[in-house]
Amino acid sequence: MTEAAQPVRMFRKGLSLKHEVADELTAHYHSTLVDEVRAAGYQRRMGRLQLYLASEFGFCYGVDRAVDYAYQTRRRFPDRSIYLTGEIIHNPRVNDRLRDAGIRFLSDAGEDELALRPDDVVILPAFGVTVSMLLRLQQQGCTLVDTTCGSVLNVWKNVRQYARDGFTAIIHGKARHEETVATASQALQYPDGRSLVVVDRAETGIVCDYIRRGGDASAFLSRFAGAASPGFDPRRDLQRIGLANQTTMLMSESLAIGEMIREAMIDRYGDGAELDRHYRAFDTICSATQDRQDAIEVLLSDRDLDLMIVIGGYNSSNTRNLARLAGKRVPTYHIADANDLVSRREVRHRPVHDDRSAATAAEARSRDWLPDLPLVSVGLTAGASTPDSAVGQVIDRLGALAGQPEPAQ
Numbered sequence: 001m002t003e004a005a006q007p008v009r010m011f012r013k014g015l016s017l018k019h020e021v022a023d024e025l026t027a028h029y030h031s032t033l034v035d036e037v038r039a040a041g042y043q044r045r046m047g048r049l050q051l052y053l054a055s056e057f058g059f060c061y062g063v064d065r066a067v068d069y070a071y072q073t074r075r076r077f078p079d080r081s082i083y084l085t086g087e088i089i090h091n092p093r094v095n096d097r098l099r100d101a102g103i104r105f106l107s108d109a110g111e112d113e114l115a116l117r118p119d120d121v122v123i124l125p126a127f128g129v130t131v132s133m134l135l136r137l138q139q140q141g142c143t144l145v146d147t148t149c150g151s152v153l154n155v156w157k158n159v160r161q162y163a164r165d166g167f168t169a170i171i172h173g174k175a176r177h178e179e180t181v182a183t184a185s186q187a188l189q190y191p192d193g194r195s196l197v198v199v200d201r202a203e204t205g206i207v208c209d210y211i212r213r214g215g216d217a218s219a220f221l222s223r224f225a226g227a228a229s230p231g232f233d234p235r236r237d238l239q240r241i242g243l244a245n246q247t248t249m250l251m252s253e254s255l256a257i258g259e260m261i262r263e264a265m266i267d268r269y270g271d272g273a274e275l276d277r278h279y280r281a282f283d284t285i286c287s288a289t290q291d292r293q294d295a296i297e298v299l300l301s302d303r304d305l306d307l308m309i310v311i312g313g314y315n316s317s318n319t320r321n322l323a324r325l326a327g328k329r330v331p332t333y334h335i336a337d338a339n340d341l342v343s344r345r346e347v348r349h350r351p352v353h354d355d356r357s358a359a360t361a362a363e364a365r366s367r368d369w370l371p372d373l374p375l376v377s378v379g380l381t382a383g384a385s386t387p388d389s390a391v392g393q394v395i396d397r398l399g400a401l402a403g404q405p406e407p408a409q
């Protein structure tokens with residue numbers, strides 16, 4: 001494994017300023033309205049609107065910690081240039097607040113990672129960075145504040161073990177998502193480490209076909225361009241497989257993908273001891289993601305909802321998955337914030353079933369999203385990168401719209 005070229009200062013457990021930044025964090029991200037809804041059993045009546053809030057929603061422990069560390073970093077180093085490698089979490093408002101606080105983003109136009117100097121401070125985001133980027137930052141001698149979530153580190157540990165033992169890590173995730181890119185890079189710390197990213201069952205089906213019957217290696221590689229590690233050869237690298245996930249994927253889909261690959265390996269190599277020699281798996285969906293997915297299922301089962309609103313960045317994987325779960329059962333609107341509830345008649349949202357990336361998917365505008373019923377039941381949840389303050393603003397906005405007189409047509 002590669003070692004750092006020179007010693008660097010690395011903060012991994014905060015900067016001992018938690019209490020000093022607590023009031024600022026509360027002012028920016030807390031909501032007394034959300035506290036009230038929680039205290040009232042996760043529901044609130046507002047005019048003709050009955051609101052039901054999921055019992056688990058919003059900031060997860062990893063995001064909470066990452067934002068806290070970023071504020072502590074600003075407080076600890078008021079005179080030094082502070083950078084984030086990219087978005088700290090997938091929430092544009094939170095990222096903009098950090099920009100307003102003077103923290104620069106290496107991913108922004110005009111910034112240059114190679115121009116960093118030893119007295120600069122760099123914050124690593126909750127979903128981590130690649131092994132090569134960490135090495136570069138260490139070589140530049142920067143002070144590093146590592147906010148990589150413990151649940152992501154757990155995945156990395158398993159992927160490294162796969163690589164060490166000669167297993168290819170098949171990662172259920174999005175090949176370009178920062179966390180998945182970083183996870184895949186962990187396999188490369190070993191000479192024979194390999195990885196392959198599959199995004200859904202359809203792609204997994206192609207991999208399973210290859211495991212069972214082999215096929216045209218170059219066609220396989222062009223199908224998985226950008227998703228396979230350098231030098232990947234499906235003839236060699238699909239013989240021993242270990243499963244991993246991006247932590248924010250849909251649990252049910254990850255389980256189904258695991259089962260598909262396990263069955264293909266049984267067909268190819270047999271069951272029992274032989275399977276153990278060729279196949280490994282462990283659950284790497286983080287508990288926060290699972291809790292939010294479970295809570296939305298409970299909400300959808302327990303309440304007769306007319307519609308569901310899911311709040312979160314359009315590029316937030318876990319928010320997208322919450323919206324997909326809800327969208328199977330009721331009309332669902334994935335909005336970025338309260339401003340997207342334009343009026344009683346109009347909502348801006350990211351279509352739930354548009355699987356293009358956030359950069360290419362078109363934002364939709366839908367009419368008549370709030371039904372003209374005497375009582376409308378609205379379910380509400382938020383992704384792991386959405387603070388309570390944003391949830392409170394949406395509740396406030398819903399209350400205002402529910403009380404609005406019918407606009408003239």
Ligand code: SF4
Nearest residue numbers: 060062149151247286
């Ligand atoms: S979603 Fe899970 S893995 Fe990602 S930061 Fe939150 S707790 Fe950590």
